[in-house]
Amino acid sequence: MKKTIIIGSLAITALSGCKKVLDTAPNNSITSSTAFSTAARVDLSLNGVYDFAQSGRYTDGSLRGYPFGAANIEQGDMRGEDMVNIATFYQIVYQNTQNSSSPNVIGLWKGLYQLIDGANVCIAGLQGALKNKVITDATATQYTAECRFLRAMAHHEALIHFARPYSDGGGQSAGVPWRDSAIASSTAVAAIYTKPRMRVDSVYGKILADLDFAEANLPATNTVYRATKAAAIALKMRVKMHMGDWAGVIAEGNKIISASAPFTSPIGGWTLDANPDDPFKLGNYSTKESIFSIKNDALDNPGVNAAISTMFAPSDHKGRGLIVISPVIYNDPRWLCDDKRRSALVSKGTDANGNQSLFIYKYRDSVGLGDYAPQIRYAEVLLTMSEAVARSAGGVSQQAIDLLNAVRNRSLGLLTEAYTAASFATQTDLVKAILFERRVEFLGEGKRWADIHRLSPDPVYGPGGIPAKALNQSVKPITTFSCGTGYTPGQGAVPYSDFRFIWPIPLTEIQQNPIIAQNPQY
Numbered sequence: 001m002k003k004t005i006i007i008g009s010l011a012i013t014a015l016s017g018c019k020k021v022l023d024t025a026p027n028n029s030i031t032s033s034t035a036f037s038t039a040a041r042v043d044l045s046l047n048g049v050y051d052f053a054q055s056g057r058y059t060d061g062s063l064r065g066y067p068f069g070a071a072n073i074e075q076g077d078m079r080g081e082d083m084v085n086i087a088t089f090y091q092i093v094y095q096n097t098q099n100s101s102s103p104n105v106i107g108l109w110k111g112l113y114q115l116i117d118g119a120n121v122c123i124a125g126l127q128g129a130l131k132n133k134v135i136t137d138a139t140a141t142q143y144t145a146e147c148r149f150l151r152a153m154a155h156h157e158a159l160i161h162f163a164r165p166y167s168d169g170g171g172q173s174a175g176v177p178w179r180d181s182a183i184a185s186s187t188a189v190a191a192i193y194t195k196p197r198m199r200v201d202s203v204y205g206k207i208l209a210d211l212d213f214a215e216a217n218l219p220a221t222n223t224v225y226r227a228t229k230a231a232a233i234a235l236k237m238r239v240k241m242h243m244g245d246w247a248g249v250i251a252e253g254n255k256i257i258s259a260s261a262p263f264t265s266p267i268g269g270w271t272l273d274a275n276p277d278d279p280f281k282l283g284n285y286s287t288k289e290s291i292f293s294i295k296n297d298a299l300d301n302p303g304v305n306a307a308i309s310t311m312f313a314p315s316d317h318k319g320r321g322l323i324v325i326s327p328v329i330y331n332d333p334r335w336l337c338d339d340k341r342r343s344a345l346v347s348k349g350t351d352a353n354g355n356q357s358l359f360i361y362k363y364r365d366s367v368g369l370g371d372y373a374p375q376i377r378y379a380e381v382l383l384t385m386s387e388a389v390a391r392s393a394g395g396v397s398q399q400a401i402d403l404l405n406a407v408r409n410r411s412l413g414l415l416t417e418a419y420t421a422a423s424f425a426t427q428t429d430l431v432k433a434i435l436f437e438r439r440v441e442f443l444g445e446g447k448r449w450a451d452i453h454r455l456s457p458d459p460v461y462g463p464g465g466i467p468a469k470a471l472n473q474s475v476k477p478i479t480t481f482s483c484g485t486g487y488t489p490g491q492g493a494v495p496y497s498d499f500r501f502i503w504p505i506p507l508t509e510i511q512q513n514p515i516i517a518q519n520p521q522y
Contacts, residue, residue, distance in 0.1 A: 003270040007415075008339050025114065026320070029055040029506055030477075031398060034037070035125060035371045036125035036126065036128055036129040036134065037129075037132075037134065038134060039129075039134055039135055039139075040292050040449040041141070042125070042126065042129050042134060042135055042139075044192045045122050045125060046122060046143050046147070047145065047376075048118065048122070049115070049118045049122050049147055049150060050120050050150070050225065050294075050295070050375045051292055051300070052111075052115040052119075052135075052150075053067065053068045053069065053115050053150055053153075053292050053457050054068065054069035054161070054295065054296065054300070054301075054302070054373075055069045055070075055111075055301075055302045055306075055434040056107070056110060056111035056114050056115075056446050057110075058103065058107050058306075059069050059106050059107060059249055059348060060102045060103075061307070062303070062305065063301030063303050064107060064111075064302050064303070064305065064306040065306040065307065065373070066107045066108055066110070066111025067108060067111035067112045067114075067115055067157060067304075067306070068114075068115075068153070068157075068294045068373060068375060069294050069296060069301070069302050070302045070306050070308040070311070070372050070373055071104075071107065071108060071302075071306065072108075072157060072309055072371055072373075072446050073374075073444075073445055073446030074090065074306075074308065074311050074312075074323065074446065075090070075093055075108065075307055075446070075449070076445075076446025076447060076448060076449040076450065077102060077323065077444060077445075077446050077449070078090040078093040078094045078139075078323070079093060079094075079096075079448070079449035079452070079466070080448030080449050080452055080467070080469065081167050081211050081326060081328045081329075081448070081466075081467040081469045081470075081489065082281060082325070082326050082328060082329040082439055082443055082448055083323050083324065083325060083326055083443070083444065083448075084323070084324050084325070084326045084362070084469070084470050084472065085322065085323060085472060086321065086322055086323065086324055086351045086352045086353055086357070086472060086475075087322050087352040087353070088139060089320075089322050090104070090323070090459050091472075092104060094119070094469065094472070095491065096383055096466060096494050096500045097500075098500070098503055098504065099522065100233050100504040100505065100506055100507035100510065100518070100522050101506075101507050105503050105504060105506055106506045106508060107388060108161060108503075109158070109162070109505070109506045110506070112154045112155075112157055112158050112178065113154075113177075115150060115151075115154045115182050116151050116154045116179045116211070117179060117182060119147035119148070119150050119154075119181060120147075120151070120180060120182040121180055121182040121184055121190050122143070122185070123144050123147050123182075124181075124182045124184075124399070125480075126143050126147075127326050128139065141217045142218065142219065144213075144217070145213060145214045145217035145227070145232075146214070146226065146227045148208070148210040148211075148213050148214050148367065149214040149227040149231065149232055149235070150219065150227070151179075151180070151210055151233060152207045152208075152210035152214070152235065152239075153175065153375075154210050155178065155203060155207050156207055156238075156239055156242075157205070158176040158205075159175055159200065159203060159242075160175055160242070160449065160450050160453045161449075161502065161503050162176055162502060162503050162504075162505060162519070163175045163203075163502060164170075164200065164501075164502060165175055165200075165242065165453050165454050165456065165457060166200055166204060166242055166243045166244065167242075167243075167452070167454060167457045167458065168457045169203025169318035170201065171199065171200040171202075171204060171243070172199060172200070172201065173199070174199065174200070174483055174517060174519075175199050175200040175201075175202065175203040175424075176198070176203060176265075177192075177195060177197055177473040177516060178195075178198045178202070178203055178206050179192075179380025192513060193513055193515055194515065195515070196515045196516060196517065197516055197517055199491065200335045204239065204242075206242055207239055208236065208239060208240075210426055211232050211235055211239065211306065212236075212416075214227060214232035215229055215233055217234040218231070218232055219496070220267050220268045221268050221269075223286070224286045224291075224292065224293050224295075224372065224409075225292075225293055225294060225295035225372065227292060227446075228268055228291070228292070229267050229268065230256050230265055230267045230268040230270055230291055231291050231292040231376055233252050233255050233256050233267070234252075234256065234291055234292075234318065234376045234380065234381050235364070235376065236252045237249050237252045237381060237385070237388075238376075238380070238384060239303065240252065241384050241387065241388065241454070242453075242454045243452070244481055246388040246391050246392045247388075247392065249384060249385065249387075249388035250385065250388050250392065252391060253266060253381065253385035253388065256270065256381060257381065257382065257385055257403075258505055260402070261402055261405075261406055262381065263378075263382060263403070263406050265378070265381075266458055268291075269288060269331055270288055270289065270291055270378045270381070271288050271378060272378055272379060272382070272406060272407065272410065273287050273288065273289045273339070274410065275344065275410065276340055276345060276410055276441075276446055277321060277340075277341075277344035277345050277361075277362075278294070279374065279377060280345065280361070280362040280363070280374075281364075282362070282364045282365055283365075283370075285371075285372040288378070289377050289378045289379065290374060290377055290378075291376040291377060291378060291381070291496070292375045292376040292453065293316060293372035293373060293374050293375055293376075294371050294372060294373040294375060295372055296308075296369060296371060296372060297368070297370040298368035298369065298370050299370040301368075301370065302369075303345075303369070304320070304369070306372060307363075307369040308363045308371055309364065309365050309366045309369055309371045310322075310366055310369065311323050312359060312360050312362070312363050312444060313349070313359060313363060313366045314347065314348075314349020314350050314351060314357070314359050314366070314406060315349065315350045315351075315352070315458045316350050317347070317349060317364070318366040319349075319359075319365055319366045320352055320419070321349065321350055321351035321352040321357075321359070322351075322352050323344065323352075323360075323444075324351055324357040324359055324475060325357075325358045325359065325361075325443070325444075325481075326469065326470045326487075326489075327440060327470055327475060327480050327482075327487040328467075328468075328469065328470055328487050328489055329440070329443060330346075330481050330487075331344075331481065331482055331483065331484065331485050331486055331487040331489075332436075332486070333484045333485075333486060334433075334436050335436075335440050335483070336412070336413070336416075336417060336434055337483040338412070338414065339411050339412065339413065339440070340410075340411040340412070340413065341411045341440065341441075341443075342483070344361070345360060345362055345443075345444075345496075346358055346359070346360065346361055347359050347361040348351075348478070355475075355478075356478040357478065357481075358481050359460065359474060359477075360443060360444030362374075363444075364502065370377075374388050374445055379407045379441055379442075379473075380442070380447075382403045382404075382406050382407050382414050383403070383404065383407055383434060383437060383438050383441065384402075385403050385446050386400045386403035386404045386434050387400075387434045387435070389403065390427065390430045390431045390434055391427075391431055393427060394427075395426075395427055396421050396424045396426070396427055396430050396518055397427075397430070398421060400413070400430060400434070401419050401420070401421060401424075401430065404419060404430075404433065404434050404437060405419055407437060407441055408441075409436055419433065426433045428461075431457050431461060432461065435451070435455070435461060438451060439451075452466060452467070456496040456501070457496060459513070462496075463493075463494040464493070464495060464496055465493055465494050465497070465498065465501055466493060466494035466500075466501060467493050468489040468491060468492055468493040469490075469491040470487070470489050470490065470491065470496075471490035471491050499519065499520055499522065502519055503519070504518060504519050504522035505517075505522075
């Protein structure tokens with residue numbers, strides 16, 4: 001899986017250092033005219049697109065896990081309140097002090113648009129290979145669907161970091177640039193200068209068009225690190241959830257969720273694993289719960305400075321101990337003390353400052369750095385459906401409770417703790433319970449920021465901006481962690497109205513492409 005297979009994609013930085021990459025060709029690369037000249041090279045070119053999703057170059061040239069190999073997990077947690085940054089590694093992200101020259105901002109933008117253009121180059125190459133009868137029509141269509149799936153996922157990730165949410169004004173805010181053609185020539189680069197940021201709702205429309213195509217043309221089953229029909233449907237559920245299109249979420253969910261428990265997908269056979277830690281056991285990355293993940297292995301990973309295992313694991317487990325669980329979530333009385341996730345997916349160890357702390361135990365290969373980066377699990381499908389059903393019902397929905405319980409019950413110490421209709425006085429109480437379950441179930445998987453982003457404008461369910469967080473140094477004593485006691489964070493919240501709620505467009509992009517408007521106050 002070598003990025004250098006697609007030489008055309010060296011122009012993919014979407015004008016972040018554009019001239020420099022256009023002037024340089026690596027010695028071990030092949031030209032775009034030959035990258036699709038044989039069926040074997042076509043396969044390698046598609047693998048190269050997936051590798052763009054796994055990792056890219058940081059501002060210092062080193063390999064990092066942008067956009068989906070590790071970075072979206074690490075930064076998705078650091079932008080929220082349920083994990084704590086211990087050292088200075090994510091301090092700018094954690095403390096919301098980013099600017100248009102911040103390396104994390106540049107790295108994510110560059111990595112996303114690198115992936116997008118890699119997908120576009122591959123789509124164009126597939127058409128040439130089909131015309132030259134190198135591949136069949138079926139192969140060209142499936143591989144194009146995989147590229148469009150990745151392109152959709154990248155554009156959506158860009159929206160949740162660099163634009164206001166859809167729920168703010170129905171998507172009327174400035175979104176991000178939409179790219180659907182390869183930047184592989186000077187003419188293509190010139191065309192970019194004529195395309196400003198697209199409105200949020202327009203970007204969402206194009207994302208859904210890509211995912212509709214992907215759903216129609218992807219196989220029902222594939223390896224966990226290749227897109228499938230169910231992955232496209234699940235991603236559509238996520239996208240429509242961000243749009244507040246609850247009827248749309250339910251329509252998509254019905255395709256991959258059976259009518260009653262135990263819930264199973266009619267497409268691909270996806271279902272929940274028996275235990276909450278099963279999808280994360282060392283080497284156990286292809287369970288029936290793991291719908292789509294980004295592959296890492298001992299030979300191809302973001303390295304010790306970026307791999308998810310080194311970030312999240314304590315030094316006792318050969319990690320760097322940079323990210324620990326926050327007492328904000330650990331001490332929350334709503335997370336039951338006998339919940340199995342507190343033992344199976346939490347470990348005690350030494351953090352980067354030499355203090356004992358609590359770590360998420362989902363990424364365990366601190367030596368080989370081969371932990372896959374989970375992007376879509378069946379647990380997400382069920383909880384997204386649960387929220388949509390709960391919000392759409394006229395009262396407390398039993399179906400929503402059943403979907404919630406399917407995820408929650410496998411972690412309960414006592415089945416008598418399972419939810420019933422009597423557990424919720426109102427529909428609002430049920431939705432809040434579902435939203436909290438998402439925080440616990442996806443702790444350490446980078447999904448917290450996406451929920452903060454979509455929910456913040458909501459006066460009933462939203463946090464109203466970036467929530468208050470634990471101060472870096474306040475989690476030193478292990479006694480800070482105490483189940484059920486609650487916790488008062490020391491780092492102040494950032495209101496939704498604050499310009500820091502969304503990230504700036506990188507200065508490098510603005511300088512080289514002035515038609516791209518900067519976010520206000522940056």
